[in-house]
Amino acid sequence: MGSLSTVLLLILAGFSVFGAEAATKQYKFDVQVKNVSRLCHAKSIVTVNGRFPGPTIYAREGDRVVVNVTNYAQYNLTIHWHGVKQLRNGWADGPAYITQCPIQSGQTYNYDFNITGQRGTLWWHAHIFWLRATIYGAIVIMPKPGTPYPFTQPDLEMNLVLGEWWNSDVENVVNQANQLGVPPPSSDAHTINGKPGPLFPCSEKHTFVMEVEFGKTYLLRIINAALNDELFFGIANHNMTVVEIDAVYCKPYSTNALLIAPGQTTNVLVKANQAPGRYFMAVRPFIDVPIPIDNKMATAIFQYKGIPNTVLPLLPQLPLSNDTNFVKIFNDNLRSLNSPQFPANVPPKVDRHLLYTIGLGQNPCSTCLNGTQFTASINNITFVMPQTALLQAHYSKINGVFTTDFPDRPVKSFNYTGAPLTANLGTSLGTRLSKLKFNTSVELVLQDTNLLTVESHPFHLHGFNFFVVGRGVGNFDPAKDPAKFNLVDPPERNTVGVPTGGWAAIRFRADNPGVWFMHCHLEVHTTWGLKMAFVVEDGKGPQQSVVSPPKDLLPC
Structure with missing residues (x-):
């Protein structure tokens, strides 16, 4: 290997x-x-x-x-x-x-x-x-030795990992919420490199500071490790140039703020070209649904060399928490580099068309104090975690662990984003997987629904990158929307944000044999069952089958 x-x-x-x-x-x-x-x-x-x-x-x-x-x-x-x-x-x-x-x-x-x-x-x-x-x-x-970045070479690089903090043990918090049949409470703070910044009480010493020199260019590697929040990020008085998303180079795009969903990464170039001082880097959630807004802002400091810590930092003007117009413009400007060295190999033809509806709902629960519990489903199937690892069952041909009858589209069609139905349309439980032949080109439309409420969903596919060829608000129209797909330089990602009350279309080639998870990267939704998996069959070539398991593979 x-x-x-x-x-x-x-x-x-x-x-x-x-x-x-x-x-x-x-x-x-x-x-x-x-x-x-x-x-x-x-x-x-x-x-x-x-x-x-x-x-x-x-x-x-x-x-x-x-x-x-x-x-x-x-x-x-x-x-x-x-x-x-x-x-x-x-x-x-x-x-x-x-x-x-x-x-x-x-x-x-x-x-x-x-x-x-x-x-x-x-x-x-x-x-x-x-x-x-x-x-x-x-x-x-x-990159490989001798291979430069396809953008301005930075003078220094820095990792910025965005996260969330709970004052209580998070596992206890989740278990208590599940017993009550209610969503877990939101986090007590957001963090940048594990620190919330000085806007929170008792946190002056828990502030990340990045020292910069005037005139130099910095590459910020930004990761959203938060469990449940899409986040806006910005630096006061400084523009950023997006040059990479999810470890794929993209066409440079200048912006004063960016949106990054849980699971996504974004690399930006920042020029230290403002009056030497102290400037806040800040994050706060993007929430465009009618629920209590988690508006807690975490901060770090972008500090010019030689400036004393007594200087009060400036705050960036981040988009409003429900600024869907900014989000649309930002996402529309993310395009693959699509150069001869880094081409965008979008599958031009599709072998398998999939439509997966994303649903949130409530089911009766005799053991919950509220009498109900929240559930989530894809094509009205709530995923049940197995007791044996799916890849082991697939590789060793163990029967009874899963089935391969996950439907290509919902059994029942309805006005997906219309008035709330407050129902589950017959949600079923099961460990049902979708089987793909090796090298199948797949087009998957992820459609948000209003069963209980509409909400954005960052979906992560394991084992593959994919191209986000289209997105829109409302119901996907298979007769009209594909004509507007970008098949030239769409963004290539591993995690895509499905718009609130809308849809996202992705294309990928199933050329990686094995069992690959796909799930919402909002941990609360994954907990409720918003997940499924693909079984990609072995091909016929010598390098087209799953490798043998390691000797230290653990039993369940």
């Missing part, structure tokens, strides 16, 4: 060595509980190597990465390498009970994978329960 020419032990973030050839990068992740203080409050959280956020994985395109994970926490655990394609190697993908059984307390598992044809910013996080609230970190993939 890649060259073994160089073996490097890289445990702490910020330390990396790149040779002229592909190398094996080895990391050791010790998952443990650590006492952390934020917002006048200290609590024990699950961390990696005692750090929050966790260490950064550094690699080059073509490298092999081996991460030794030992679980010292009380929870079962898996780690997902978000956006890494894991070609033929779902064993390293990480979602619990999809591609592997969890790493139980006291156990160790090695994630062993290649970085093939990818460069840019991705990230890693826990993929079980709500543990990714504190278990996450960046993945930085540098």
